Structures are given as C-alpha cells and as structure tokens.
Amino acid sequence: MMAAARSPNQIMAMYARKKQKLSSPEPAAAESNPAPVPLPAEAKEILGQAAETTRPVRTYSTHPTYPFPIADLPITSAALQAGLAPTSAGKVIKKGDLDLLYFQPFIKSPTANLLYKHLLEELPWYKVMYLARGMTINTPRFTTVFGLDETAFFEPPPNEHEDEAKAGTHIPVAGSRVMSAISKQPVPGNVYQKPPRPIPRCLQELKGFVEQATNETYNFILVNFYADGTHSISPHSDDESFLGHNPCVASLSLGGTRDFVMKHKTKKDLGSEKFALRSGDMVVMRGTTQANWLHSIPKRTGKTQTTMARINVTFRKCINAKGSNNYSHYNVGSGPVHRFVNGSMVQSSTTD
Numbered sequence: 001m002m003a004a005a006r007s008p009n010q011i012m013a014m015y016a017r018k019k020q021k022l023s024s025p026e027p028a029a030a031e032s033n034p035a036p037v038p039l040p041a042e043a044k045e046i047l048g049q050a051a052e053t054t055r056p057v058r059t060y061s062t063h064p065t066y067p068f069p070i071a072d073l074p075i076t077s078a079a080l081q082a083g084l085a086p087t088s089a090g091k092v093i094k095k096g097d098l099d100l101l102y103f104q105p106f107i108k109s110p111t112a113n114l115l116y117k118h119l120l121e122e123l124p125w126y127k128v129m130y131l132a133r134g135m136t137i138n139t140p141r142f143t144t145v146f147g148l149d150e151t152a153f154f155e156p157p158p159n160e161h162e163d164e165a166k167a168g169t170h171i172p173v174a175g176s177r178v179m180s181a182i183s184k185q186p187v188p189g190n191v192y193q194k195p196p197r198p199i200p201r202c203l204q205e206l207k208g209f210v211e212q213a214t215n216e217t218y219n220f221i222l223v224n225f226y227a228d229g230t231h232s233i234s235p236h237s238d239d240e241s242f243l244g245h246n247p248c249v250a251s252l253s254l255g256g257t258r259d260f261v262m263k264h265k266t267k268k269d270l271g272s273e274k275f276a277l278r279s280g281d282m283v284v285m286r287g288t289t290q291a292n293w294l295h296s297i298p299k300r301t302g303k304t305q306t307t308m309a310r311i312n313v314t315f316r317k318c319i320n321a322k323g324s325n326n327y328s329h330y331n332v333g334s335g336p337v338h339r340f341v342n343g344s345m346v347q348s349s350t351t352d
C-alpha cells in the first residue's frame with residue numbers, strides 16, 4: 001500500500017518515532033547549520049590532500065520506507081570514480097554457454113574498504129525467514145534490497161519543500177508515491193505487497209559506474225552480508241521470468257575473500273568453476289549464463305573455516321511487479337531490522 005505524500009517535517013517526525021524503537025545510535029536530525037563531521041580515516045587515505053573531493057558535511061538519503069536515514073558516501077562521485085581500477089574492460093570468460101565478465105578488481109583498495117564499511121554500517125539489514133514446501137527457511141546471511149521494476153517509478157520529492165530539503169542534511173531520494181510508467185497515475189494499492197524502497201544515493205552512485213563499465217542499466221540492487229563462513233548462498237540461478245530473457249547480473253564483492261562456485265545445470269562433466277572473489281572484484285553474469293549455470297557461495301566451516309565478513313552487491317534489471325514483490329519478500333521480509341553498530345549486528349524491536 002502506498003502512503004500518502006508527506007512533508008519533510010512529517011518524515012522527520014516519523015524517523016524520530018522509529019529512532020526511539022531502534023536500539024542503535026542514530027544520526028543527528030536535520031539542522032539548519034550542520035556541523036562538519038570528520039571523514040573516516042579511509043577517506044583521508046584515498047583522497048590525500050585533495051579537499052575538493054571530500055564532502056564537508058554528512059548528508060543522508062531519506063524516504064518514508066526506510067527504517068532510518070541512510071548516510072550518503074563521505075567522498076564525492078569524482079573521488080569514487082578515482083577509486084575505480086584503471087582497466088576499463090574486464091576479462092571475458094566464455095566456455096560454451098558460460099559468459100562472464102570478470103573485473104579483478106573493479107574498485108581499488110582502499111575505496112573498496114571504505115564502501116564495505118559504509119554499506120555495513122549505514123544500510124538496514126534483515127535476516128529473513130520464509131516458508132517453502134511447508135518448512136521454515138532461515139536465510140543464512142543478512143540481506144537488504146532497494147529498487148523498483150520497469151513498470152513504475154517514484155514520484156519526485158515535493159517541489160515546495162526543495163529549499164527546506166537542500167538547507168538540511170536529510171534529503172529525500174524520492175517522493176512517497178509509486179506511479180505507473182504507463183498511466184502516470186499512482187499504482188493501485190494491491191500491486192505491491194510491501195512499499196518498494198528507492199535506491200539510496202550511496203548505492204545510486206555506485207550503480208552509475210557499474211552501468212558504465214558493463215554497458216547495461218539496472219533498477220534493482222540486492223545486498224548480501226556474510227558475517228563469517230557459516231553464512232552462504234546455496235546453488236541457484238537468477239533467471240526468474242521477471243528478469244527477462246538472458247538477464248545480466250553484475251555482482252560486486254567487498255570485504256573478505258569468499259569462493260564463488262559455478263556448476264552447469266545439466267552437463268556434470270564440465271565440473272565446476274571456482275573464483276576466489278576479493279574485495280573490489282566484480283563478476284558480471286551475462287547472456288545464457290543464468291539459463292545454464294548455477295552459482296553459489298558455499299559455507300566455509302570446519303577445515304575450510306573463515307571468520308572473514310563479506311558484502312556482495314548485485315545489480316539487476318527487473319521488468320515487472322512480480323520481481324519487486326519477490327525481492328522484498330526474500331530480502332526484507334516482515335521481521336525486525338538490524339543495524340551494524342560498534343562491530344556487531346544489533347536487532348531492533350520493530351518490524352521495519
């Protein structure tokens with residue numbers, strides 16, 4: 001169900017209410033003269049003395065669907081671009097119906113480390129439980145998702161509040177209503193099971209560079225957090241009908257190294273392909289890959305144990321509302337929100 005348009009003041013009041021329930025520190029509310037917030041050490045390392053590439057004030061992406069404001073990157077777009085690896089093209093890996101583009105890396109360290117820390121600490125995280133064939137499944141990793149399929153768009157933030165929004169540190173990423181791409185009217189309330197969440201600016205900026213490098217466009221970003229080797233994703237392919245024919249999925253790794261294992265769906269004799277994905281690497285699965293191959297991040301426990309934590313950011317294009325519903329069901333769900341604070345994941349008492 002779509003909420004009615006709200007003013008920035010109403011939105012801030014809403015956040016203030018949610019803040020009381022969330023047992024983690026919250027950024028300060030919008031102020032007319034916000035004090036500069038010191039940049040993280042990693043940002044200084046990347047930027048050296050280039051002051052014009054830093055953002056003097058911490059700003060936040062806001063939207064009524066977010067459980068709390070999501071901080072924008074502490075570095076400018078230009079600085080993020082400077083942190084990309086110099087190679088413009090990745091390595092093409094083609095083997096029958098496997099078609100990959102592999103950037104090793106796509107983002108240089110320490111920019112990849114800055115992104116890792118930023119996303120880990122600023123995004124809302126979920127540990128989704130769902131029913132499948134009469135069984136309760138506990139997703140073995142944290143997830144979150146932003147985006148809206150091609151059939152709709154978010155109305156822009158209300159114009160009359162533009163100056164007010166610009167003056168503060170909390171800036172809406174979109175209006176609250178979801179509009180039909182065809183009729184340009186609000187989408188009926190029963191189309192989306194949960195209100196879709198627009199992509200916050202920190203991920204929008206990243207998406208722009210991934211689009212340039214892969215020559216594709218994306219409208220959905222799914223993010224996974226694997227806290228250690230007990231977390232995993234089982235063999236699957238991202239080939240649902242809501243992704244269209246031969247979908248392109250770009251998958252960026254940040255943080256600890258984990259094995260990405262690919263297996264052919266039917267030709268067992270092909271064996272498996274294993275890629276040790278390091279921080280900043282990006283694998284792009286294209287063409288007939290999803291139709292014919294499964295991919296996974298296997299658990300690493302026992303002899304192969306890892307205690308390293310890793311974030312994975314996937315960029316996709318979803319063509320209809322089924323996709324938006326599927327993604328929010330499996331990546332946000334209806335359980336409590338978590339936030340990474342002072343080195344550990346904290347669960348809130350609310351169901352945002």
Ligand SMILES: O=C(O)CCC(=O)C(=O)O
Pocket residue numbers: 222224233238251260295296297312314
């Ligand atoms: O973590 C990864 O590298 C893979 C994630 C993935 O396959 C997915 O989210 O569909």
Ligand SMILES: [Fe+2]
Pocket residue numbers: 236237238295
């Ligand atoms: Fe996948």
